[in-house]
Amino acid sequence: QVQLVESGGGSVQAGGSLRLSCAATGYTGGRYYMGWFRQAPGKEREGVAAIDPDGSPTYADSVKGRFTISKDNAKNTLYLQLNSLKPEDTAMYSCAADRRRVRLLNPKDYAYWGQGTQVTVSS
Numbered sequence: 093q094v095q096l097v098e099s100g101g102g103s104v105q106a107g108g109s110l111r112l113s114c115a116a117t118g119y120t121g122g123r124y125y126m127g128w129f130r131q132a133p134g135k136e137r138e139g140v141a142a143i144d145p146d147g148s149p150t151y152a153d154s155v156k157g158r159f160t161i162s163k164d165n166a167k168n169t170l171y172l173q174l175n176s177l178k179p180e181d182t183a184m185y186s187c188a189a190d191r192r193r194v195r196l197l198n199p200k201d202y203a204y205w206g207q208g209t210q211v212t213v214s215s
Contacts, residue, residue: 094118094204096187101209108177108213114170114187114206125194127202128161128172130183130211139197140185141172150196155181177213184208 100112112128127142141151141161149161160173170187186209188202195201 094124094189096189096204096206098185098187098206098209101185101211103212103214104177106178106213106215110174110177110211112172112174112185112187112209112211114172116168116170116189119168124189124191125196125202126163126170126187126189127194127196127199128159128170128185128187129199130181130185131208132183135183137186137199139199142194142196143170144196152197174211177211179213179215181211182213183211185211 095117097115100110102110104110123145125144128140129137130140131137139152140155141159143149143161143163158176163170187206189204190202
């Protein structure tokens with residue numbers, strides 16, 4: 093059973109930066125698609141950034157040029173660097189993984205989820 097644990101969230105002022113981490117355990121081999129998603133109060137969960145097994149990233153238009161997704165295969169850890177944060181980036185950020193081919197930014201396609209880490213950006 094794959095388990096995902098996020099960390100690195102917090103409260104920052106607009107223009108600030110954070111680095112989120114997602115530590116994965118329980119991998120049984122194979123190649124995984126992984127992504128970061130966020131959900132603000134009263135809104136649906138949305139895809140922020142995702143990475144395929146070959147390391148190619150995909151970003152939502154709203155975060156292009158500000159967020160960077162990366163992974164360290166040796167540590168089984170996924171990262172999301174958040175720069176130039178805006179108040180509208182405030183949300184619970186969760187990582188997800190799946191071995192099946194997925195629509196990278198579609199949360200409905202992912203089987204494994206972490207509990208999330210809160211990001212709050214004040215103006």
